[in-house]
Amino acid sequence: MIEVIENGNVCDIVMDTPPVNAINDDFLTEFHRALDHIETAAPTVVLIRSTQKVFCAGADLKGIQQHFQSDSGIEDMITYVRAMHRLFDRLEKFPAVTMVAINGAALGGGLELALSCDLRVAAHEARMGLPEAQVGMIPGAGGTQRLTRLCGPGVASRIILGCETVDGAGAERIGLAEKSCPLSDLKTVSRDWAAKIGNLARPALLASKECIAAYSDHETDGYALELEKPKITMRSQEAQDRIAAFFSK
The missing domain is CATH 3.90.226.10 (2-enoyl-CoA Hydratase; Chain A, domain 1)
Known part of the structure; x- marks a missing residue:
């Protein structure tokens, strides 16, 4: 089924x-x-x-x-x-x-x-x-x-x-x-x-998905959420590796 x-x-x-x-x-x-x-x-x-x-x-x-x-x-x-x-x-x-x-x-x-x-x-x-x-x-x-x-x-x-x-x-x-x-x-x-x-960064996508959903949620400040999410995503090893790979080019 x-x-x-x-x-x-x-x-x-x-x-x-x-x-x-x-x-x-x-x-x-x-x-x-x-x-x-x-x-x-x-x-x-x-x-x-x-x-x-x-x-x-x-x-x-x-x-x-x-x-x-x-x-x-x-x-x-x-x-x-x-x-x-x-x-x-x-x-x-x-x-x-x-x-x-x-x-x-x-x-x-x-x-x-x-x-x-x-x-x-x-x-x-x-x-x-x-x-x-x-x-x-x-x-x-x-x-x-x-x-x-x-x-x-x-x-x-x-x-x-x-x-x-x-x-x-x-x-x-x-x-x-x-x-x-x-x-x-x-x-x-x-x-x-x-x-x-x-192939994109999963933590960043999930954070972005949550921010997009905040647009239609009148109880959530989407702009404030955008400021909060990097506190999590920037600490991830994946983000650090991707940034390092980007600048190495």
């Missing part, structure tokens, strides 16, 4: 749940197990990808239907969405640079999963959207917040209120994806980018 492939400073999380990588309780449990394993390995980059024709189609529709038919459906639905929040919040704060390679449809919870990561590479042929309003729901697993934060309220309103889907090239134009390429090149582009980042 969820496979981990370790390759030096880069770890792949491979979603392999036919036919559409639907997010259900088993999916969430397996994803957490993969993150537990990877956190111990302490890679610099985590690359999330799919073996299916879609990246992730979101919530398991059979489970959603059961919630609507059950007397405790509302409470069960909230429990399910909270479980999605726990996974996506963990991904957002994960101690590595997280990247997704979006090969096909990333809809609803599938796009919310991608939004919880640091970087997105999308195939031109991919389709991304938050179509929950079509079925009387909202993108409640972080979509309204993360998409607005990433792309601004105008784009978020287009995607959420207008139920628009965009392809990979369109996603890059509106800032939803950082890179886009033909599907045939997606593996190479995402792997090369992951490898390039993987």
Whole structure:
């Protein structure tokens, strides 16, 4: 269902749940197990990808239907969405640079999963959207917040209120994806980018990730955090070695 492939400073999380990588309780449990394993390995980059024709189609529709038919459906639905929040919040704060390679449809919870990561590479042929309003729901697993934060309220309103889907090239134009390429090149582009980042200084990347997150946290002074982080990074042997190597040239 969820496979981990370790390759030096880069770890792949491979979603392999036919036919559409639907997010259900088993999916969430397996994803957490993969993150537990990877956190111990302490890679610099985590690359999330799919073996299916879609990246992730979101919530398991059979489970959603059961919630609507059950007397405790509302409470069960909230429990399910909270479980999605726990996974996506963990991904957002994960101690590595997280990247997704979006090969096909990333809809609803599938796009919310991608939004919880640091970087997105999308195939031109991919389709991304938050179509929950079509079925009387909202993108409640972080979509309204993360998409607005990433792309601004105008784009978020287009995607959420207008139920628009965009392809990979369109996603890059509106800032939803950082890179886009033909599907045939997606593996190479995402792997090369992951490898390039993987060769950078992990402590510096994690410190930078925390500072970037401070931008949207009104309780954290991002400027003050920038002044604090060098007290840690400059003491690291890696930073000293990299500085010495740089000046030796």
